[in-house]
Amino acid sequence: MDFKQIGAAAASESDHLNDGDCLKLYVVASADNITAASVFQCFQAELDKRGVKANVIATGSFGYYDLEPLVLVDKPGKSTILYHNVTPETAAELVNDYLINDNPRPDMALGSTGRDEIDDITSISALPLFNLQNRIALRNCGYIDPENINHYILCGKGYGGLSRAMLMGQSDVIEEINKSGLRGRGGAGYPVAEKWKLCRDAEGSPKWVICNAVDTDPQALTARLILEGDPHSVLEGMLIGAYAVGASRCVICVNADYIAAIKRLDKALEQMREYSLLGDNILGSNFSCEIEIKEVPSSLVAGEETALIRCLEGKQAMPYVRPPYPAVSGLYEEPTLINNLETMANVSAIFQNDAEWYAAFGTEQSRGAKIITLAGDVVHKYTVEVTFGTTLKSIIDAIGGGVSNGKKIKAVQFGGPTGAYFAADSLDIRLDYESVREAGSIIGSGTVEVFDSDSCAVEMTRDVISYLQTQSCGKCVFCREGSYQMSDILQDIADGKGEPKDLDMLTELGEAMKIGCICSLGRTLPNPVLSSMRLFDSDYAVHIKEKRCPSNGQLSPVD
Numbered sequence: 264m265d266f267k268q269i270g271a272a273a274a275s276e277s278d279h280l281n282d283g284d285c286l287k288l289y290v291v292a293s294a295d296n297i298t299a300a301s302v303f304q305c306f307q308a309e310l311d312k313r314g315v316k317a318n319v320i321a322t323g324s325f326g327y328y329d330l331e332p333l334v335l336v337d338k339p340g341k342s343t344i345l346y347h348n349v350t351p352e353t354a355a356e357l358v359n360d361y362l363i364n365d366n367p368r369p370d371m372a373l374g375s376t377g378r379d380e381i382d383d384i385t386s387i388s389a390l391p392l393f394n395l396q397n398r399i400a401l402r403n404c405g406y407i408d409p410e411n412i413n414h415y416i417l418c419g420k421g422y423g424g425l426s427r428a429m430l431m432g433q434s435d436v437i438e439e440i441n442k443s444g445l446r447g448r449g450g451a452g453y454p455v456a457e458k459w460k461l462c463r464d465a466e467g468s469p470k471w472v473i474c475n476a477v478d479t480d481p482q483a484l485t486a487r488l489i490l491e492g493d494p495h496s497v498l499e500g501m502l503i504g505a506y507a508v509g510a511s512r513c514v515i516c517v518n519a520d521y522i523a524a525i526k527r528l529d530k531a532l533e534q535m536r537e538y539s540l541l542g543d544n545i546l547g548s549n550f551s552c553e554i555e556i557k558e559v560p561s562s563l564v565a566g567e568e569t570a571l572i573r574c575l576e577g578k579q580a581m582p583y584v585r586p587p588y589p590a591v592s593g594l595y596e597e598p599t600l601i602n603n604l605e606t607m608a609n610v611s612a613i614f615q616n617d618a619e620w621y622a623a624f625g626t627e628q629s630r631g632a633k634i635i636t637l638a639g640d641v642v643h644k645y646t647v648e649v650t651f652g653t654t655l656k657s658i659i660d661a662i663g664g665g666v667s668n669g670k671k672i673k674a675v676q677f678g679g680p681t682g683a684y685f686a687a688d689s690l691d692i693r694l695d696y697e698s699v700r701e702a703g704s705i706i707g708s709g710t711v712e713v714f715d716s717d718s719c720a721v722e723m724t725r726d727v728i729s730y731l732q733t734q735s736c737g738k739c740v741f742c743r744e745g746s747y748q749m750s751d752i753l754q755d756i757a758d759g760k761g762e763p764k765d766l767d768m769l770t771e772l773g774e775a776m777k778i779g780c781i782c783s784l785g786r787t788l789p790n791p792v793l794s795s796m797r798l799f800d801s802d803y804a805v806h807i808k809e810k811r812c813p814s815n816g817q818l819s820p821v822d
């Protein structure tokens with residue numbers, strides 16, 4: 264089958280998607296939302312009972328977890344209305360009130376989208392949650408049935424990107440990536456085109472593509488959101504990468520406990536095979552490629568590409584010193600292209616549009632957008648995607664709804680567990696690779712963890728270091744012993760057993776780890792310690808000199 268035939272097959276299978284006269288309801292929720300399945304069934308039963316013809320479609324999540332289940336109602340001739348926190352009871356009311364009696368129930372609506380305004384319902388374009396976002400990797404999440412390849416093909420120009428790439432030829436594909444300015448979303452922001460060139464030019468066969476789709480930061484839910492909501496965007500990106508570097512084998516690594524995501528990936532691969540998008544002679548060409556799913560345990564070190572390779576080889580997940588880079592000698596010592604799933608979802612978007620379209624977003628050196636997960640003491644713990652250059656403050660205030668319980672911000676840790684802290688007066692920082700690096704932190708997993716004014720810097724740093732210590736693979740002394748000692752010292756300070764010289768020791772350990780560790784986990788591990796000592800030295804002083812915690816005034820255990 265060529266791409267035209269696939270498009271025609273998808274249209275004949277799912278013609279209702281582009282039919283403006285067809286009533287459609289989308290039930291939007293994470294796979295673990297237990298109410299969503301009942302809402303879905305209730306809509307179907309109620310519509311049947313009332314004789315209303317409609318298509319009810321279950322989608323993945325938008326990432327707005329506390330508003331789910333959300334329901335998008337696309338009624339012919341009307342603007343689409345988005346309802347939040349729908350229950351089986353309110354689903355039945357919506358069928359009666361809006362679908363039959365044309366009362367749009369503004370009291371249940373979050374917003375509307377479309378040309379016509381609906382009385383008493385705000386347009387979602389006026390809501391910061393929507394207008395501050397630029398959903399590129401998340402473009403289809405919440406809008407398509409992730410278990411139906413036809414939805415991906417019809418609603419998001421799906422696999423049109425692969426078709427376009429294959430018409431361009433290998434070198435032009437890499438040049439297109441280069442022009443787009445895409446940088447790897449795995450954390451370090453390495454230019455994607457450079458990596459692809461290195462792998463294309465490497466000797467060896469077969470070549471591999473590995474997609475790291477593991478959520479290694481326990482607070483970041485990026486992989487789960489994309490794999491549950493739009494697995495094909497990642498798989499298409501992987502095939503484009505494989506075509507560009509001349510690889511014939513691909514592996515997508517997923518958290519072993521992401522049951523729904525794995526099930527949807529399995530189904531996606533099956534459907535791709537039916538449409539000649541996998542296996543021999545993809546789209547009728549001489550390009551052949553296979554993709555397999557590998558379940559891997561979730562650990563921070565699995566985010567390191569060389570550790571992931573070792574894990575896939577059945578060895579202990581321990582990073583190794585580069586060079587040689589995986590692009591030259593990776594899985595089974597063959598050339599291996601590794602990118603994470605957010606990168607791959609951006610790749611498919613670039614080819615479904617073009618490099619100029621993509622390069623128009625973001626800053627001079629950080630093009631496109633970044634997926635961010637809000638966590639900690641913030642009202643809305645959403646996963647969103649914002650253009651590079653958006654400030655940390657606007658994400659927390661406008662999207663996250665500010666600090667919970669109306670308190671003030673004490674600190675924000677950005678980039679995941681090894682990111683640095685920012686004080687409340689420095690949240691105007693723009694999120695792009697350069698600004699964040701200059702401020703001493705990392706883009707990392709994109710997690711924004713907010714700590715309210717009741718937090719103690721010593722305790723929050725102790726907690727994160729005690730977690731990080733468990734994530735060290737133990738290969739290098741600086742990381743293994745350094746994280747252990749840091750954790751011990753911080754616990755002592757928190758318990759009122761600290762001494763002034765402990766601060767010097769923490770600094771010394773941190774500086775040594777930054778240069779002595781072989782992987783970025785160990786090299787960035789001191790970030791929270793060094794930044795919290797710099798920003799909140801008075802918290803450390805109170806614990807050490809006054810033997811009490813500044814946040815609650817309690818005497819520490821030794822007193």
Ligand code: SF4
Nearest residue numbers: 736738739742782785
């Ligand atoms: S820095 Fe830490 S996690 Fe990385 S290889 Fe060394 S011991 Fe392992």
